[in-house]
Amino acid sequence: MQTFLTDGRVEIDSNNVENLVRPIALNRKNALFAGHDEGGRTWGRIASLIETCKINGAEPFAYLKATLEAIANGHPQSRLDELLPWNFRPSS
Structure with missing residues (x-):
């Protein structure tokens, strides 16, 4: 182009x-x-x-920890977009 x-x-x-x-x-x-x-x-x-x-400005360890915990706690598959790095918001 x-x-x-x-x-x-x-x-x-x-x-x-x-x-x-x-x-x-x-x-x-x-x-x-x-x-x-x-x-x-x-x-x-x-x-x-x-x-x-x-x-995307997400700290990798915090992202992986939060994402794996969410999956282990039954995060619904229909909302997987919420777990992508560009949608990550630390919970502290």
């Missing part, structure tokens, strides 16, 4: 976005050395989740 040609507010490059996703990509690549295929996939999922927390 060439939106930046018609809208002066749009930046020509995507450096900001690239800088945000770089840690996610690096963690996924590091998962290749986990020693086992399934271990690598699991590591990649967790690393992606942690980096997504950071991008």
Whole structure:
């Protein structure tokens, strides 16, 4: 797309976005050395989740703790969107 040609507010490059996703990509690549295929996939999922927390301003440990507790306490599947990192609100 060439939106930046018609809208002066749009930046020509995507450096900001690239800088945000770089840690996610690096963690996924590091998962290749986990020693086992399934271990690598699991590591990649967790690393992606942690980096997504950071991008959305959620402290990863607090997010994971609260989310796992909510699931263990019977959080309804119909409301899973509430447990996504960008919807997380610490309860303190």
